[in-house]
Amino acid sequence: MPNAKYLLNILLIATLSALMYFWLYHQVIDHRTADLLLLKETVAELASRLDALDSNSTALAVERQADPTFRRHSPASTYDSANATWVRTFVEERLGNFWVRKRPEIQAVVRRSIEEMTDKVVNTAVEKIRSAGDEEIMFRHHTRVIDAFLYNGEQRMWQLRRQLLGHLVDHFILVEGECTFQGARKKQLYSEKLPHDDKLTRHTVSCEEASRPHPHEVNRLEMGEAWRNEAVVRNAALLAIDSVVNNMTLGEEDLIAVILSDVDEVPDPVKLTNVLRLEQKRLRRGEVFAFEADFYYYTVLCKHENSPWMLGPRLASLETVRRVSPDGIRLDGVFENQNASGEQSSVLLRPCECFKIQSVLRGGWHFSYFMSVADIRRKLASFSHAEYSTAASGLSDEDLTRRIQSCDSILGNGDKLKKLESPEVNSLPKPIAERLDDWTSPPTS
Numbered sequence: 001m002p003n004a005k006y007l008l009n010i011l012l013i014a015t016l017s018a019l020m021y022f023w024l025y026h027q028v029i030d031h032r033t034a035d036l037l038l039l040k041e042t043v044a045e046l047a048s049r050l051d052a053l054d055s056n057s058t059a060l061a062v063e064r065q066a067d068p069t070f071r072r073h074s075p076a077s078t079y080d081s082a083n084a085t086w087v088r089t090f091v092e093e094r095l096g097n098f099w100v101r102k103r104p105e106i107q108a109v110v111r112r113s114i115e116e117m118t119d120k121v122v123n124t125a126v127e128k129i130r131s132a133g134d135e136e137i138m139f140r141h142h143t144r145v146i147d148a149f150l151y152n153g154e155q156r157m158w159q160l161r162r163q164l165l166g167h168l169v170d171h172f173i174l175v176e177g178e179c180t181f182q183g184a185r186k187k188q189l190y191s192e193k194l195p196h197d198d199k200l201t202r203h204t205v206s207c208e209e210a211s212r213p214h215p216h217e218v219n220r221l222e223m224g225e226a227w228r229n230e231a232v233v234r235n236a237a238l239l240a241i242d243s244v245v246n247n248m249t250l251g252e253e254d255l256i257a258v259i260l261s262d263v264d265e266v267p268d269p270v271k272l273t274n275v276l277r278l279e280q281k282r283l284r285r286g287e288v289f290a291f292e293a294d295f296y297y298y299t300v301l302c303k304h305e306n307s308p309w310m311l312g313p314r315l316a317s318l319e320t321v322r323r324v325s326p327d328g329i330r331l332d333g334v335f336e337n338q339n340a341s342g343e344q345s346s347v348l349l350r351p352c353e354c355f356k357i358q359s360v361l362r363g364g365w366h367f368s369y370f371m372s373v374a375d376i377r378r379k380l381a382s383f384s385h386a387e388y389s390t391a392a393s394g395l396s397d398e399d400l401t402r403r404i405q406s407c408d409s410i411l412g413n414g415d416k417l418k419k420l421e422s423p424e425v426n427s428l429p430k431p432i433a434e435r436l437d438d439w440t441s442p443p444t445s
Helices: 004-055 057-066 076-095 104-142 155-165 215-223 225-235 237-246 269-278 280-284 318-324 326-330 373-381 386-393 397-406
Strands: 143-150 171-177 200-205 255-262 265-267 288-297 302-304 314-317 334-338 344-348 357-368 417-419
Touching: 143 155, 143 237, 155 171, 155 265, 155 269, 171 225, 171 237, 200 237, 225 237, 225 326, 237 255, 237 318, 255 265, 255 280, 255 318, 255 326, 265 269, 265 288, 269 280, 269 288, 269 314, 269 357, 280 314, 314 318, 314 326, 318 326, 373 397
Parallel strands: 143 171, 143 255, 171 200, 288 357
Antiparallel strands: 255 314, 265 357, 288 302, 288 314, 302 417, 334 344
């Protein structure tokens, strides 16, 4: 018979063995649990990254088009396959070595998750690339761009506009009235001083035409005769546009996109290209793109505190321009105006609630009064804002020059301007940034 001490030793050994077994078991379980938690966190983070890529697949499409290996005219199967390979590589590079873990089973599961989730991104992005590629082909081969603008002797602005947009615009249309918006007949049309340009059509609005009411301008009558005259001149652009279009050779698929603005409201050519390339469907549906403009006064060292200028260039299809009117597209919604008694009155300027506005952020520039003192006086005298001319008429040339140099308003309308210590070079058009000395002080003549 084993004695009690022997039995006690056996029991102690068994107990220790059991404890060791349970300790080792829980160590393994805890390790596996840690692995599973790590795997769960890994896959969750991976899914988050891939979802972000998936939601930005349009950006992938644009980046793909910028890739030098991109071929727009390849057969569909080759095209999609090449794009899928590119997207997969793009995704894997951004995920980095996310799958690298010490335990092989973790690596295998994460690799499978990456492959499954990447397939989703690839499929979405390839579809977007194909769509963007189709839009690019439509832009290159089926888009005609007409730039119609009001002109009042701002020759410097026309030269800048021509330089910035010449490669995008098929035809420029300059619109000028024989009479000022105040109704005074001009001694000479300012457009007559411009050199010949094969891409430029000069359209003149007679004083008689400007005095005839038109359904599109009827609401403007509530604002005064000068405002109605301005609307007539703006809408006269449509006659010139139709004349130019009638002389174009067009296909059934062609889209005619029209820029509407004043000559000193210039769309950014990069933003304009992006809209023309990627927003064909919206333009064809009748939507209007409003290019918010950085708002400068006198020089590039004086900026309006209410920048950006919301009445900047507009882009619409010709069909939309015909349906709504150039003036209606420019001044959509309600315009707040003081009536003769000084009270605020709201005048509905939109002729119909039949188009949707899409804003283009940092979409261009408004270079207001980038002219000599003499030219500023002349321009103010022709304005629809008669009160501006009255306010400026009480200032001598020396006073005007001093206000311009100190970045103060000359209009008496409460405009708040701020003087910049240095030009915002990175946000200015390239022709200006390359010749800053010509744009940091007003011209003398």
